[in-house]
Amino acid sequence: MSNKIKNVVIAGGGTAGWMAAAAFSKLLGKLISVTLIESDNIPTVGVGEATIPTLHLFHDLLKIKESDFMAATNATFKLGISFENWKQVNEDYMHSFGYIGQSCWAAGFQHFWLKGYQQGIASDIGDYCPEHLASRLGKFAALPNQDRNHAFHTDAGLYAKFLRAISEQHGAKRVEGTISKVNLNHSNGFIKSLTLADGQQINGDLFIDCTGFKGLLIEEALHTGYEDWRHWLPCDSAIAVQTRQTKPLVPYTRSIAHPSGWQWQIPLQYRMGNGLVFCSKYMTDQQAKDLLLENIEGDKLNEPRVLKFKTGTRRKHWNKNCVAIGLASGFIEPLESTSIHLIQQSVVRLMQSLPSTEMEPAVVDDFNRKMRLEIENVRDFIVLHYHVTQRDDSEFWRYCKSMEIPKSLQDRIDLFVQSAQVYKTDQELFGEASWLQVMIGQGLMPKEYHPIVDNMSDEELAGFLNTIKSTIQRRVNSLPNHVDFIQNYCRSAEMS
Structure with a gap:
C-alpha cells in the first residue's frame, strides 16, 4: 500500500508527548518515522503525579521494568485515595484499588x-x-501471582525524561523549537506541515497534538470545538507547590475537601506534591494560596503557581489527520488520577486503529466514539x-x-x-x-x-x-x- 502512514509528528512534549513518542518508536519505529517538537521555553503543566493501576499495561507494552521506572522518577506506591471531608467535615473514607x-x-x-x-x-x-x-x-x-492492584506516585517531569530516553533509543527524533504556523492542505483541510520559529518546516502524515490547553493544532488550526462541563464540575483553578518530605511515605494519595474545592497531597520519595483545586467563583487566587500554604508541611521547594482550566472535552479527539492527546483533548480535574490513563488510552487506541493517510472515516469515528464513552465515564x-x-x-x-x-x-x-x-x-x-x-x-x-x-x-x-x-x-x-x-x-x- 502506497498510502501507509510513514511520518508521525508530535507537537509538544511533557507526559503526553513522550508517552506517544515512546509507544510509536518502540513498537513501530522500524516502519514509521517519529518526530517530536518541543521548546525548552514552554513549561509543561506537570502537576498530575498520581496514577492508577492501568499504567502497568502501558509499561508492559514498552517492556519497562517497574523498579527502574520507580527509581528514575522518585516514585512511591499507591494503593488508593483517602477522601477526607468529602461526605462531611471530619469524616473520611478510602477508594482503594482491588x-x-x-x-x-x-x-x-x-x-x-x-x-x-x-x-x-x-x-x-x-x-x-x-x-x-x-x-x-x-x-x-x-506479591507474585497476584493482580497488580497498585499504582504509583511519580514525578511527572522525570517521567517525561524517562520516556524520552526510551523514545530516542528507538529512533524518535526530538526537534527543539516553537511552532509558529500550522500549514493546511486547502483541498481537504488536513495538516500538511508545521513551520517553526526558526523557519524549519516539519512535514507529516499524522499529527498528534500535545500542546496542552491551547490545542494549537486541534483547535487553533482545525477549529474542532470544545464542550464545556463546568456546570457539572465547577472548579476552574488550581495552585500547586512542592515541599520537602517530612513524614514516612504513605501508599496512598490524600484528597482533602475544603469549602470551595479540595487539596491534594502526593508523596514522592524525597518530596511532597501539594495542590489546591478550587472554583474562582467562590475563592480568589490569593485566598487559595493562603489556604494551601496554611496546610502544608516541610520547606517549600518552589513558589506556588496558579493554573486555570476549563473542564470539558474536544468535540472530536481526532479531526482530519490530527489526534489530540492529553490536555489538548480536554481536561478533567485529577481527583481520581485519570490524566495519565486517558493519555495512555488515546495512544494505545490510536496505534490499534492506525489508518492510512486517507484517514478512513469509519476508523476516525470509532476512535472518537470510544474516547467519548471513556471520558464521559x-x-x-x-x-x-x-x-x-x-x-x-x-x-x-x-x-x-x-x-x-x-x-x-x-x-x-x-x-x-x-x-x-x-x-x-x-x-x-x-x-x-x-x-x-x-x-x-x-x-x-x-x-x-x-x-x-x-x-x-x-x-x-x-x-x-x-x-x-x-x-x-x-x-x-x-x-x-x-x-x-x-x-x-x-x-x-x-x-x-
Whole structure:
C-alpha cells in the first residue's frame, strides 16, 4: 500500500508527548518515522503525579521494568485515595484499588455486607479489602501471582525524561523549537506541515497534538470545538507547590475537601506534591494560596503557581489527520488520577486503529466514539464525589449538592439506591468496586439487598464476614512497611 502512514509528528512534549513518542518508536519505529517538537521555553503543566493501576499495561507494552521506572522518577506506591471531608467535615473514607469481599453468582459482596451492616455485625466496607487495610497501615509488597492492584506516585517531569530516553533509543527524533504556523492542505483541510520559529518546516502524515490547553493544532488550526462541563464540575483553578518530605511515605494519595474545592497531597520519595483545586467563583487566587500554604508541611521547594482550566472535552479527539492527546483533548480535574490513563488510552487506541493517510472515516469515528464513552465515564465518576455529599457549609457545596447531573450518572445512582447494584460496561474505566466504595463513602446507601443473602442465617453471615476480614488482616500484617520496601526495591538517588 502506497498510502501507509510513514511520518508521525508530535507537537509538544511533557507526559503526553513522550508517552506517544515512546509507544510509536518502540513498537513501530522500524516502519514509521517519529518526530517530536518541543521548546525548552514552554513549561509543561506537570502537576498530575498520581496514577492508577492501568499504567502497568502501558509499561508492559514498552517492556519497562517497574523498579527502574520507580527509581528514575522518585516514585512511591499507591494503593488508593483517602477522601477526607468529602461526605462531611471530619469524616473520611478510602477508594482503594482491588476487590472487596467475596461475591456469589447471584449477588455482589455489597449485598451480604449491607445486611450485616444493617444488623450491626459488619464493619466499614473497606475492612474487607486488602489494599484498603494495607493503605491505612502503611504496608506494601508486590506479591507474585497476584493482580497488580497498585499504582504509583511519580514525578511527572522525570517521567517525561524517562520516556524520552526510551523514545530516542528507538529512533524518535526530538526537534527543539516553537511552532509558529500550522500549514493546511486547502483541498481537504488536513495538516500538511508545521513551520517553526526558526523557519524549519516539519512535514507529516499524522499529527498528534500535545500542546496542552491551547490545542494549537486541534483547535487553533482545525477549529474542532470544545464542550464545556463546568456546570457539572465547577472548579476552574488550581495552585500547586512542592515541599520537602517530612513524614514516612504513605501508599496512598490524600484528597482533602475544603469549602470551595479540595487539596491534594502526593508523596514522592524525597518530596511532597501539594495542590489546591478550587472554583474562582467562590475563592480568589490569593485566598487559595493562603489556604494551601496554611496546610502544608516541610520547606517549600518552589513558589506556588496558579493554573486555570476549563473542564470539558474536544468535540472530536481526532479531526482530519490530527489526534489530540492529553490536555489538548480536554481536561478533567485529577481527583481520581485519570490524566495519565486517558493519555495512555488515546495512544494505545490510536496505534490499534492506525489508518492510512486517507484517514478512513469509519476508523476516525470509532476512535472518537470510544474516547467519548471513556471520558464521559470518568466525568460521571468525578461528579459523583461532588454531588453525593452531606456538606452544606458553603455556597460551593450547596451548589454541587443541588445541581442537575448527567442522566447517565443519575440512572446509576438510582439503580444502586433501589437494588444495591453496581456495574461496569466495556468502554468504562472504573469497576464495580470503585463505584461501590465512593457511593458508600459519600453516604449513599441502598434500600434493599438481594434476597439470596437470606439463605444465610445471621450466625452464618457473621462467620462469613469475619472470616474474610480476619484473613485479610493476617495477610496484610505479614507485609513489610511501604518505606522499607521502597528502600530495598526502588530507592532513588535523591531519597534522603
